[in-house]
Amino acid sequence: MRGNEKAFNTELLGHIDCPGGGQVWCEGTTLYIGHMRNPSGTTIVDVADPRNPKILSRIDVPDGWHSHKVRVSGDIMIVNHEKLGQDGDQTFGGGLGIYDVANPAEPRMISKWRTGGRGVHRYDFDGRYAYISPTVEGYVGNIVMILDLGDPANPVEVGRWWIPGQHKAGGEEYPWDDWVPPRCHHPLRRGDRLYVSYWHHGMVILDISDMANPKPIAGVNTSPSFPHPTHTCLPIPEKLKGRDILVVADEDVAKLYPAAPAFTWIYDITDETRPTPIATWQVEGLDPDGAPQEPMTGCHQPSERFAGTIIPFAWFAQGLRLVDIADPFSPREVGHYLPDTPKGSQRPSSNDVTIDDRGIIYLVDRIHGVDILQTSLF
Numbered sequence: 001m002r003g004n005e006k007a008f009n010t011e012l013l014g015h016i017d018c019p020g021g022g023q024v025w026c027e028g029t030t031l032y033i034g035h036m037r038n039p040s041g042t043t044i045v046d047v048a049d050p051r052n053p054k055i056l057s058r059i060d061v062p063d064g065w066h067s068h069k070v071r072v073s074g075d076i077m078i079v080n081h082e083k084l085g086q087d088g089d090q091t092f093g094g095g096l097g098i099y100d101v102a103n104p105a106e107p108r109m110i111s112k113w114r115t116g117g118r119g120v121h122r123y124d125f126d127g128r129y130a131y132i133s134p135t136v137e138g139y140v141g142n143i144v145m146i147l148d149l150g151d152p153a154n155p156v157e158v159g160r161w162w163i164p165g166q167h168k169a170g171g172e173e174y175p176w177d178d179w180v181p182p183r184c185h186h187p188l189r190r191g192d193r194l195y196v197s198y199w200h201h202g203m204v205i206l207d208i209s210d211m212a213n214p215k216p217i218a219g220v221n222t223s224p225s226f227p228h229p230t231h232t233c234l235p236i237p238e239k240l241k242g243r244d245i246l247v248v249a250d251e252d253v254a255k256l257y258p259a260a261p262a263f264t265w266i267y268d269i270t271d272e273t274r275p276t277p278i279a280t281w282q283v284e285g286l287d288p289d290g291a292p293q294e295p296m297t298g299c300h301q302p303s304e305r306f307a308g309t310i311i312p313f314a315w316f317a318q319g320l321r322l323v324d325i326a327d328p329f330s331p332r333e334v335g336h337y338l339p340d341t342p343k344g345s346q347r348p349s350s351n352d353v354t355i356d357d358r359g360i361i362y363l364v365d366r367i368h369g370v371d372i373l374q375t376s377l378f
Helices: none
Strands: 011-019 021-027 030-035 040-046 054-060 070-073 076-083 095-100 108-114 120-125 129-134 144-148 156-161 186-190 193-197 203-207 215-220 230-235 245-250 264-268 276-281 310-314 320-324 332-337 350-355 361-365 368-374
Touching: 011 030, 011 040, 021 070, 021 350, 021 361, 030 070, 030 076, 040 076, 070 120, 076 120, 095 120, 095 129, 129 186, 186 230, 310 350, 310 361
Parallel strands: 120 186
Antiparallel strands: 011 368, 021 030, 030 040, 040 054, 070 076, 076 095, 095 108, 120 129, 129 144, 144 156, 186 193, 193 203, 193 230, 203 215, 230 245, 245 264, 264 276, 310 320, 320 332, 350 361, 361 368
């Protein structure tokens, strides 16, 4: 942050007073918020006037579950159902809730796709296929799965992939008794590739030209040298300096050992069989000496939508950071916004960020509320 500036190249337009969230997504002028804690599941908000947002509807979830992720394409909304702890409703079940939101004031559940174990964590959705990270009976941790939602009333699994050793029920030898269990965090699609974050097992690039048989192209794991889990692998659609670029964000939680705050990596994937880190980026001054700091100080999640070469990031206690990667060898901050600290908290906890077609930015705090922002940068 520049000095003590709360905002740089950003302006607060409005605020949504609501429970804390795990993801925000905008379709047209409707904002969808996935919440961290039950009973709040999903809140749907009219943001046609971003200075005067209006809550349209809410969907609740029972005790013991959360629905903290949401994606929408056209009139179809999908939300995750994931178990929290051992208590609460044992019959609700993990999976995906699939809704018709043609009228966002009256979302209508079309179906629920169920999976075993804790349920689904995070995912990508292109309107036809969902690329998800479910727990599945017989497997250790979350795996990669592709669902066809062409008929949203009857989702069909198309294909799955896992790190060899996860399929215990299939007789695979499990080699990680002295390591963190493997866990697919979420896949993101670009073309016929999935870019998959795999927590403390790094990241994997999958060829899904044959969706029924995803094939690994390459994988990189920065653990244990860097103790933070790999959270998001964001492919950049245009070449930068003639190179294909992948932004890989580590999450500042679940550290293998006490460490300085997590940051984001920039990879050159021009030769996708050999992903090569070419830069990192951290909020200026956040890591003065490499000393350990408390979790949720550093990096969390880049926006899966962005404008040009400027990537909005939710940087936990550092709020919104706008990072320009036009020169991928030397990323630089071009804007930021530090939210107010929610009541009862010690500091902000910015969990997710997205933009809409107007370039309006939506930043959700995991404890409370959404800030609506604009910038002159895009």
